[in-house]
Amino acid sequence: xxxxxxxxxxxxxxxxxxxxxxxxxxxxxxxxxxxxxxxxxxxxxxxxxxxxxxxxxxxxxxxxxxxxxxxxxxxxxxxxxxxxxxxxxxxxxxxxxxxxxxxxxxxxxxxxxxxxxxxxxxxxxxxxxxxxxxxxxxxxxxxxxxxxxxxxxxxxxxxxxxxxxxxxxxxxxxxxxxxxxxxxxxxxxxxxxxxxxxxxxxxxxxxxxxxxxxxxxxxxxxxxxxxxxxxxxxxxxxxxxxxxxxxxxxxxxxxxxxxxxxxxxxxxxxxxxxxxxxxxxxxxxxxxxxxxxxxxxxxxxxxxxxxxxxxxxxxxxxxxxxxxxxxxxxxxxxxxxxxxxxxxxxxxxxxxxxxxxxxxxxxxxxxxxxxxxxxxxxxxxxxxxxxxxxxxxxxxxxxxxxxxxxxxxxxxxxxxxxxxxxxxxxxxxxxxxxxxxxxxxxxxxxxxxxxxxxxxxxxxxxxxxxxxxxxxxxxxxxxxxxxxxxxxxxxxxxxxxxxxxxxxxxxxxxxxxxxxxxxxxxxxxxxxxxxxxxxxxxxxxxxxxxxxxxxxxxxxxxxxxxxxxxxxxxxxxxxxxxxxxx
Amino acid sequence: xxxxxxxxxxxxxxxxxxxxxxxxxxxxxxxxxxxxxxxxxxxxxxxxxxxxxxxxxxxxxxxxxxxxxxxxxxxxxxxxxxxxxxxxxxxxxxxxxx
Numbered sequence: 001x002x003x004x005x006x007x008x009x010x011x012x013x014x015x016x017x018x019x020x021x022x023x024x025x026x027x028x029x030x031x032x033x034x035x036x037x038x039x040x041x042x043x044x045x046x047x048x049x050x051x052x053x054x055x056x057x058x059x060x061x062x063x064x065x066x067x068x069x070x071x072x073x074x075x076x077x078x079x080x081x082x083x084x085x086x087x088x089x090x091x092x093x094x095x096x097x098x099x100x101x102x103x104x105x106x107x108x109x110x111x112x113x114x115x116x117x118x119x120x121x122x123x124x125x126x127x128x129x130x131x132x133x134x135x136x137x138x139x140x141x142x143x144x145x146x147x148x149x150x151x152x153x154x155x156x157x158x159x160x161x162x163x164x165x166x167x168x169x170x171x172x173x174x175x176x177x178x179x180x181x182x183x184x185x186x187x188x189x190x191x192x193x194x195x196x197x198x199x200x201x202x203x204x205x206x207x208x209x210x211x212x213x214x215x216x217x218x219x220x221x222x223x224x225x226x227x228x229x230x231x232x233x234x235x236x237x238x239x240x241x242x243x244x245x246x247x248x249x250x251x252x253x254x255x256x257x258x259x260x261x262x263x264x265x266x267x268x269x270x271x272x273x274x275x276x277x278x279x280x281x282x283x284x285x286x287x288x289x290x291x292x293x294x295x296x297x298x299x300x301x302x303x304x305x306x307x308x309x310x311x312x313x314x315x316x317x318x319x320x321x322x323x324x325x326x327x328x329x330x331x332x333x334x335x336x337x338x339x340x341x342x343x344x345x346x347x348x349x350x351x352x353x354x355x356x357x358x359x360x361x362x363x364x365x366x367x368x369x370x371x372x373x374x375x376x377x378x379x380x381x382x383x384x385x386x387x388x389x390x391x392x393x394x395x396x397x398x399x400x401x402x403x404x405x406x407x408x409x410x411x412x413x414x415x416x417x418x419x420x421x422x423x424x425x426x427x428x429x430x431x432x433x434x435x436x437x438x439x440x441x442x443x444x445x446x447x448x449x450x451x452x453x454x455x456x457x458x459x460x461x462x463x464x465x466x467x468x469x470x471x472x473x474x475x476x477x478x479x480x481x482x483x484x485x486x487x488x489x490x491x492x493x494x495x496x497x498x499x500x501x502x503x504x505x506x507x508x509x510x511x512x513x514x515x516x517x518x519x520x521x522x523x524x525x526x527x528x529x530x531x532x533x534x535x536x537x538x539x540x541x542x543x544x545x546x547x548x549x550x551x552x553x554x555x556x557x558x559x560x561x562x563x564x565x566x567x568x569x570x571x572x573x574x575x576x577x578x579x580x581x582x
Numbered sequence: 583x584x585x586x587x588x589x590x591x592x593x594x595x596x597x598x599x600x601x602x603x604x605x606x607x608x609x610x611x612x613x614x615x616x617x618x619x620x621x622x623x624x625x626x627x628x629x630x631x632x633x634x635x636x637x638x639x640x641x642x643x644x645x646x647x648x649x650x651x652x653x654x655x656x657x658x659x660x661x662x663x664x665x666x667x668x669x670x671x672x673x674x675x676x677x678x679x680x
Contacts, residue, residue: 070603077606080634087635116639129638132602 001235006183006208007475008228009194010532013246014181014203015239018232019159020217021166031104031218033095041095045102046088048143053082055139078136100218103144107216110137114213130213155179160221162230164212171196181223183208183230187470195508197225198530199283205230207472252579256535260291264538268545272520274538275331275528277506281319284326286531291538294330294389296528297454297506298323300377301339310373316380324388331389333431333454333528334381336374338363338395358468363396368405378413385425392428393454398436400445407449431502435459440488443495453496454528457507461485479562480509481569486518486557493523504528513580514569516540521553536580543576587653588661596671599643604671609634611667617654619664623647631664 017031033041056079064072081087087109094105114130155178165186166174171193174182180202187193187206197204203225215221215232222231222242226249231238264272275296276287287295303311303319323332340354340362354360367374384390394406407430417424434440435456443453457480462469464484467477479485489505496503504526509515511529513536519527520541529537552572559565573580594600600608612619612631619631621640624647629636631650642648648668652661 073603073606076610077602077634080606080609081638084633084635086630086633113635113639117641129601133638 001238002214002232004183004208004211004230004232006205006228006230007187007194008204008225009187009206010197010200010202010204010225011249012181012201012203012225013222013242013249014160014225015220015222015234015242015246016158016160016180018162018215018217018219018221019155019179020212020215021161021163031101031220033099033101038096038099041102042092044144045091045095045106048102048140049082049088051143052136052139053079055143056082074132078132078139081133081136082140103141104216104218106140106144107137107218110134111213111216118213134213160223162212162215162221166193171200174200174202176200176202181225183211183221183223185210185212186472195279195530198532199279199286201532207475209472253535256539259535259538259542260289262291262538262542264293264541266520266541266544266546266549268547270520270546271525272541273504273526274534274541275333275504275506275526276531276534277511277528278323278531281322281326283531284323287534288326290531290534292330292531292534294327295323295332296504296526297393298332298334300335300337304337304339310376313376313380313383316377317383320380320384320390321387324384324390327388329389331391333391333393333452334384335393335395335433336364336377336381337367339366358462364394364402364406365396368402368409371409374409375413378410379417382410382413382417382424382428383422385428386423390425390428391431391452393431393433393452395433395456396435396459397432397446398438400442400449403432403446403449433459433506434492435463435507437464437488440492443492444498447495447499447501450501452502453492453504455489455492455503455505455507457485457489457505457509460488460507461509464488479566480507480512480515481518481556481565482562483557483560483565486522486565490522490557497523502526511537513537513540513577514566514573517544517549517552517572517576518556518565518569519553520544520546521549521551521556540573540577540580587651588657589649589651590661590665591647591649592665592668594642594644594646594648594668594671597644599646600637600640604668605634605637608637608664608667611663612660615652615654615656615660615663617652617657617660619660620651620653622649622651624649 056075060072060075060079063075090109091105094100094108095102100108110133114133117130155175158178158180161174161179161182163182163184165184166182181204182197182202183205184193185208194204194206203223205223205225205228208230211230219233222234234242264274273293275294276290276292277297278284278287278295279299279302284295303316320334340357340360361369381390381392394403397403410430414424414426429451431452431454432446432450433456434443434453437460439446440460458469461478461480461482465477465482467474469475469478493503503524505519505524506528510519510527511533516537517540527537556565556568559568609632620628621631621637622628623640623642628651629640631637640648650661650664
């Protein structure tokens with residue numbers, strides 16, 4: 001058994017067999033021989049080994065001819081390793097004694113050897129050797145799997161996906177019926193992949209660091225998305241413990257489901273507006289089933305990604321109306337495009353490679369340079385406002401001038417629609433994200449020019465602490481509980497109160513139950529969270545009085561470091577609702 | 583030569599140790615002889631000198647001392663050839679630096 005620690009990004013526990021994704025997409029589909037005699041499996045193994053050895057010999061000749069004899073020798077070594085009767089004996093024994101599928105048995109044996117080499121390799125002498133061994137593993141697996149190489153979309157049995165990293169589109173393509181959880185080596189708490197895991201509602205742990213060498217497809221693994229553990233080949237005791245935990249978690253989830261129709265109200269009767277964050281129109285439904293009071297953040301980037309051309313006004317409008325149809329009269333805050341220039345395949349003119357994209361031409365800065373793009377989206381948002389409670393929000397505004405420019409362009413678009421006789425809400429509420437420290441510091445000035453604020457704690461934290469949240473090396477600096485971030489939030493809330501503006505928090509922080517008490521105590525009455533976090537946050541709100549929350553926030557604001565703040569909040573949350581903090 | 587195995591100690595001298603290419607050369611050479619070839623690192627179980635996986639598992643680096651044990655009809659020739667092979671690995675470094 002091996003326990004790896006990562007960052008929990010989507011709650012729940014899953015126990016199952018691993019499906020390892022690597023760059024070549026070779027996947028080991030199953031652990032055991034399903035039916036038929038083991039002799040057949042051994043025969044399959046021998047055929048594959050012979051073919052892999054033949055390939056290595058062919059490579060040897062080709063490399064020797066093209067590059068010189070000593071280059072061919074590497075492949076000769078591969079061939080010898082593949083033909084080694086010791087290897088064949090070891091693999092065969094696993095097939096015959098454990099009924100392992102040939103693929104799994106090969107991977108197990110080779111990775112065991114790799115592990116032995118690596119464990120004794122303090123100075124990295126054998127790194128190139130282990131790379132050769134992985135090559136050999138791949139060559140054999142390729143031959144074993146042949147045409148049967150499995151595609152993620154065509155899974156026939158449930159698995160837990162393990163990968164170095166998953167792109168958002170790969171994550172989105174996962175079928176939650178078959179993929180019961182995933183864990184990745186890379187990634188941080190607020191990475192896009194993490195957000196997608198929440199959307200799919202499957203347990204996920206990211207940022208585990210290197211572990212793929214220690215696991216074979218078909219190994220039994222546990223993903224603990226509550227605490228951030230990935231457990232490889234659990235022992236009986238651990239598995240039992242987790243099976244119990246899984247049942248308890250489900251019961252807790254069911255209980256939370258019962259909260260749906262109860263108001264988000266503290267014990268002393270203070271109402272909190274709980275809204276949902278969504279990215280895809282289909283998610284609007286998740287908000288309703290969880291009892292959200294509307295959509296506090298509708299991200300529109302998906303309209304632009306993986307497209308050959310910019311989305312048309314009709315495409316925008318179609319997506320917005322889909323959401324409005326589901327939500328009826330509830331408010332929907334649509335955020336204008338929030339992407340980096342680097343993310344665009346087509347939309348803009350050729351962009352220069354940026355040395356520092358997070359500080360570069362992105363989000364509203366990019367829109368202000370591409371007025372056609374910006375106006376198209378504004379037109380669609382305005383047109384949608386004729387059909388429901390639509391509000392428009394600008395992301396990543398860092399100066400008042402930017403905000404004024406956005407408003408001016410919006411006024412122009414309104415005028416155009418007016419001239420064309422197209423209906424829209426003339427009083428559409430305009431808000432700005434507060435996610436750049438400059439805007440948080442000048443919140444009192446911004447407050448005079450908008451109808452609402454939404455504090456984007458992901459970027460606010462990243463920019464305040466100058467730490468990339470997706471870079472594992474510095475991710476530990478990144479915490480929304482950092483006193484510097486808290487003081488900025490406090491400043492924004494105070495400004496909003498003075499000018500009687502709506503203010504909400506829409507980063508991951510607002511959906512993390514350990515911060516609920518703090519945020520309420522700081523004066524927030526609006527939280528916009530990933531739909532699946534709504535019940536938990538609501539449960540906390542319903543368990544406390546506002547007085548308690550105020551005291552806890554005061555205490556937290558006195559602490560010096562993110563660690564102290566987080567520990568304190570975790571402790572307080574545990575006291576009130578032990579189930580949500582493990 | 584009546585059933586008494588021959589032994590010899592050899593120190594690995596090349597910079598990279600017994601990596602893929604020398605391993606391959608050693609296995610191919612050892613396999614030319616009928617004799618059984620065992621290779622051991624100080625204090626460890628001997629491995630089959632004709633098995634590439636066995637040799638890799640030795641983790642023989644520069645400076646590692648290996649004991650060769652050869653037994654069979656052509657044991658003297660085999661041992662001599664293998665010792666020469668290992669001693670000549672240093673040439674690999676020279677080739678690489680040329």
